[in-house]
Amino acid sequence: MTVKKxxxxxxxxxIVAAIYLLLTFRPWHKEPPKPVLPDVSEPIQEVEPxxxxxxxxxxxxxxxxxxxxxxxxxxxxxISYPLLQSQEDDTFYLSHDxxxxxxxxxSLFTEHRYNKNDMTxxxxxxxxxxxNDGSMFGxxxxxxxxxxSFAAHKNIVIYLPDRELRYQVRAALPYDNRHILYQxxxxxxxxxxxxxxxxxNTRALGINYAEQVMEPDDSLLVLSTCLKGNRKxxxxxxATLEQTVPESSTVK
Numbered sequence: 180m181t182v183k184k185x186x187x188x189x190x191x192x193x194i195v196a197a198i199y200l201l202l203t204f205r206p207w208h209k210e211p212p213k214p215v216l217p218d219v220s221e222p223i224q225e226v227e228p229x230x231x232x233x234x235x236x237x238x239x240x241x242x243x244x245x246x247x248x249x250x251x252x253x254x255x256x257x258i259s260y261p262l263l264q265s266q267e268d269d270t271f272y273l274s275h276d277x278x279x280x281x282x283x284x285x286s287l288f289t290e291h292r293y294n295k296n297d298m299t300x301x302x303x304x305x306x307x308x309x310x311n312d313g314s315m316f317g318x319x320x321x322x323x324x325x326x327x328s329f330a331a332h333k334n335i336v337i338y339l340p341d342r343e344l345r346y347q348v349r350a351a352l353p354y355d356n357r358h359i360l361y362q363x364x365x366x367x368x369x370x371x372x373x374x375x376x377x378x379x380n381t382r383a384l385g386i387n388y389a390e391q392v393m394e395p396d397d398s399l400l401v402l403s404t405c406l407k408g409n410r411k412x413x414x415x416x417x418a419t420l421e422q423t424v425p426e427s428s429t430v431k
């Protein structure tokens with residue numbers, strides 16, 4: 180082997196190693212530290228609105244980025260992240276972290292064209308990447324496609340500055356790639372019913388349903404990520420709002 184070829188081979192390995200490090204080690208990517216959150220396995224005692232104190236320091240988070248409006252937590256999993264919404268570009272947080280730094284992992288986010296950031300829409304869809312390292316919604320399908328794990332993870336909590344919303348998981352399933360909030364008008368009972376019909380009539384591996392069925396008057400949270408094995412389709416987790424803390428908070 181000539182010296183020139185040897186140098187070319189070594190140089191090629193060096194370039195590959197550099198690209199790998201850039202993709203796997205992202206010193207510019209950072210997320211807010213995960214807070215210590217209360218146990219939500221039991222219903223919380225009544226709290227007066229003026230005495231409610233969020234376990235999330237939203238003042239500090241919003242000082243860094245006003246687009247942070249909530250925090251999503253699935254107890255007993257690694258899924259616990261801020262919720263973001265850009266008022267200008269609904270695709271921004273596909274590729275940016277909670278501090279607006281470029282990140283291939285993106286953030287958990289909702290779209291301002293279809294959802295308000297106070298969680299008062301009949302259906303709110305939260306998007307997140309299925310990351311191979313388990314971050315964002317990387318473990319969502321694994322957690323909710325297994326029947327035993329589905330049964331063990333019934334709760335999802337959305338923390339807002341003035342209240343928290345406690346949801347019960349009702350379904351988890353592979354779904355096609357239609358834009359749910361564009362396809363259906365959830366303020367229309369028939370359209371909402373059509374969506375639920377499509378959910379309950381899906382046939383695929385990895386589907387789980389709770390005993391209590393969803394109704395078109397439920398306040399629904401939908402978590403949406405890429406389907407493992409077919410990234411053109413989606414994996415959805417659907418949960419209904421069961422409790423608002425404080426109870427007197429006004430939520431549709």
